[in-house]
Structure formats: C-alpha cells, structure tokens
Amino acid sequence: MTGPAPGPDTPASGLAGPAPVGRILVVGDLVTDVLVVHDGPVQPGSDTAARITVTGGGQAANTAAWLAHAGTPVTLIAAVGADPAGRERTAELTAAGVRCAVRAHPGVPTGSIVVLASADERTMITDRGAAVLLAPDDVTAAVREAADAVHLHLSGYPLLDPRSRPAGLAALAAARERGLTTSVDAASAAPLRQAGDFLDRVRGTDLLLCNADEAAVLAGPGRAEEQATALTTAARNVVVKRGGAGAVWAGSVTSSVAGTRVPVRDPTGAGDAFAAGLLRVWCAGGTAADALAAGAELGAAAVTRVGARPSRSPHGS
Numbered sequence: 001m002t003g004p005a006p007g008p009d010t011p012a013s014g015l016a017g018p019a020p021v022g023r024i025l026v027v028g029d030l031v032t033d034v035l036v037v038h039d040g041p042v043q044p045g046s047d048t049a050a051r052i053t054v055t056g057g058g059q060a061a062n063t064a065a066w067l068a069h070a071g072t073p074v075t076l077i078a079a080v081g082a083d084p085a086g087r088e089r090t091a092e093l094t095a096a097g098v099r100c101a102v103r104a105h106p107g108v109p110t111g112s113i114v115v116l117a118s119a120d121e122r123t124m125i126t127d128r129g130a131a132v133l134l135a136p137d138d139v140t141a142a143v144r145e146a147a148d149a150v151h152l153h154l155s156g157y158p159l160l161d162p163r164s165r166p167a168g169l170a171a172l173a174a175a176r177e178r179g180l181t182t183s184v185d186a187a188s189a190a191p192l193r194q195a196g197d198f199l200d201r202v203r204g205t206d207l208l209l210c211n212a213d214e215a216a217v218l219a220g221p222g223r224a225e226e227q228a229t230a231l232t233t234a235a236r237n238v239v240v241k242r243g244g245a246g247a248v249w250a251g252s253v254t255s256s257v258a259g260t261r262v263p264v265r266d267p268t269g270a271g272d273a274f275a276a277g278l279l280r281v282w283c284a285g286g287t288a289a290d291a292l293a294a295g296a297e298l299g300a301a302a303v304t305r306v307g308a309r310p311s312r313s314p315h316g317s
Contacts, residue, residue: 021284023073023099023148025180027139027171028060028155029131030078030093030102031111032085035268037306038118055307056092057113058131059187060155062269062308066276066298068097069310072283075099075149077142077171081130085110096309101142105130115308117268124188132163136170143174151283152180153275156187159202160195169201176204181283184235185275186210192217199234207251207282208235209275215240224248225256239292241274247296249288257292262300269308274299 035057038050056065060076067074076093080086082104089110090102111129115122143152152175158168175182184202192198192214199218202208208231210218219227224240228250231238237251249255278295282288305311 022150023075023146024067024279024283025075025077025143025146025149025152025175026060026064026067026155027077027134027152027158027168028063029058029111029128029157030056030061030076030080030089031058031113031129031131032089033057033268033308034112034114035307036114036116037265038116042116051306053307055309056089057115057269057308058111058155059157059185059272060153061089061093061098062272063153063155063185063276063279064098065093065096065309066269066273066302067280068093070276070280070298072276072280073099073148075101075142075146077101077134077139079103079105079130079132079134079138081108081110082106083110085112086130101138101145103133103135103138105133108133115268122268128157128161128164131157132161134158134164134167136167139167139171140174143171143178143180149178149180151175151183151279153183153185153279156185156192156198159184159198160187160191165201172202172205181206183207183209183275183279185271186214186218189213189217199231203234205235207237207239209239209241209271209278211241211271212243225250225254237288239278239295241271241299247274247292249292251288253288255288255292257289257296262304264303265306267303268306270299270302272308273302273310 064076108130111131114125158164215227219230228238228240241247246258274295277298278291281294282291
C-alpha cells in the first residue's frame with residue numbers, strides 16, 4: 001500500500017490537507033468479518049495454520065470507521081439482522097464515533113464474510129445476509145434528515161446486487177436532490193464483470209474509486225492514467241489505486257501519489273481506509289494531491305495491522 005507508515009491510531013492532525021467541514025454519509029454493507037490470516041499457501045484437503053479473528057466488516061462500514069477515526073463526522077446507512085451479530089456490529093461503530101442509521105430486520109441474519117488473507121492478497125467468501133434488504137425509503141429518509149451532510153459515499157456492493165440496487169440508486173438520487181457531492185467505490189472486480197451497465201448506474205457521479213483490477217474490468221487493460229481518463233466519461237473525477245505503486249487522479253485536474261512500501265501484515269480494508277482519507281480531505285476543499293496523500297496515509301496505516309478497521313477512534317461523531 002502507498003504512503004508513510006504511521007501507527008494504526010495516528011490522530012487526524014497527522015493527516016495531510018484541511019479539516020472536515022461537514023458530515024459524510026456512507027451507504028452500504030455492515031457485516032461480520034471472519035478474518036483468516038495465514039502465513040503460507042492454503043493446503044487443500046488438509047490443515048493450514050492461521051490466525052482467526054471475528055470482527056466488524058463491510059466496505060461501507062469500514063470506510064465509515066476510518067472516517068470517524070480521522071475526525072470526520074460520519075453516518076453509516078445500512079441494514080443488519082435483528083440478531084446478536086447485528087447489535088454487536090452497530091454498537092462497535094457507535095463506540096467508534098460513527099452515527100448509525102441502521103435498520104435491523106427480524107428473521108434475517110446479519111451478513112458475514114470469510115476473508116482469507118496473507119501479506120500479499122485476500123480472498124472473500126461472502127454472504128450479504130440482511131445487507132441485501134437495504135431499502136430505498138430508509139436510505140432516502142436518512143439522507144434527507146442529515147442536515148449537516150455535505151457528501152454521500154456509496155459502496156458499489158448495493159449496486160452490484162439486484163436486490164439492493166434500488167437502494168443504491170435511491171442514495172445517489174437523494175444526494176443529488178439535496179445538492180450533495182457524491183462518490184462511488186467500484187467495490188469488487190468479480191461482480192463487476194457480471195454487471196455490464198455499472199458505469200451507466202454511476203454516470204454523473206462526482207468521484208469514482210477503483211483499484212487496478214476493477215479499472216481493468218471497467219476500462220480495459222492499460223496504464224492507470226489511461227484507465228482513469230477513460231472512465232471520466234462516466235464520473236467527473238476518477239481515482240485508480242495501484243497498491244504499492246501509488247494512485248492516480250483524472251478529471252477536473254490530474255494528479256498522482258507515489259508508492260512508499262510499508263511492512264504489510266494484512267491488506268484487508270486498505271482500500272476502505274484509503275477512501276476515507278481521500279474523502280476527508282477532498283470534501284473539505286483540499287486539492288487532489290492532498291486528498292491522494294491523505295488516502296495513502298490511512299491506507300498505509302491499515303495494512304500494518306490485522307483487520308479492516310482502526311483499533312480505536314479518538315474522535316466522536
């Protein structure tokens with residue numbers, strides 16, 4: 001991952017760029033992560049030594065947690081089951097400083113993900129559970145009620161699943177109706193390959209974030225700068241993340257951040273942390289260069305620890 005190597009609890013004052021000026025709304029999944037960190041290759045049909053932890057996860061929830069950690073007022077809009085896991089996941093975020101607009105659905109389990117992670121890669125086996133019940137009316141109401149909101153960030157997962165897609169589209173529509181800026185994270189390469197009209201659904205978004213694999217699906221093979229520029233036909237600004245090689249920004253301006261290697265313990269959630277750092281600065285009026293630097297800083301913090309979230313947040317909501 002890019003950026004310097006701060007500790008996992010680096011305070012917001014250590015981030016590049018201006019302080020936040022309003023609330024960021026984050027829409028998407030809140031789930032349980034069963035994180036399996038293994039040192040060597042997985043041995044099919046036999047035993048593989050690993051460290052296994054159970055914690056909160058979900059792309060949107062992780063980004064919200066990192067935003068709160070960085071001192072940005074943030075609300076997560078999501079759906080969980082009316083079960084112990086749903087209550088625990090919501091309580092964790094509330095304690096971390098995230099305001100939760102989370103509906104609990106009876107009779108449906110909270111989503112869960114098994115994450116197989118090593119220092120170089122991670123593979124996710126996903127059951128979204130109650131996350132697919134994210135409702136357009138709930139999303140629209142939460143957006144309208146957040147009087148101090150300045151931006152809405154949508155995880156791509158709701159758009160990639162036809163069951164939650166109406167809620168994702170409603171989130172973008174409600175944000176535009178209120179005059180908020182918007183961003184979308186492309187989420188995951190495999191489901192993107194099956195969603196040929198993804199770019200049509202996010203057309204007009206102010207910022208699209210994708211990693212190298214997702215950019216290849218959406219824009220075809222090529223250099224990151226070329227892919228980002230090509231994708232500006234759908235979004236006004238596009239960031240392509242290249243892991244240890246840095247990241248590039250195309251759109252109203254062009255910019256890039258170089259990669260700085262840090263000791264990697266677990267890449268889970270690094271992209272979510274990157275999004276949080278970038279949004280914190282960009283939504284406060286910072287430059288693309290400052291936003292990329294802040295994203296790289298939080299992304300670097302994420303890979304130096306096990307798990308997708310900061311261990312604590314020194315800031316409130």
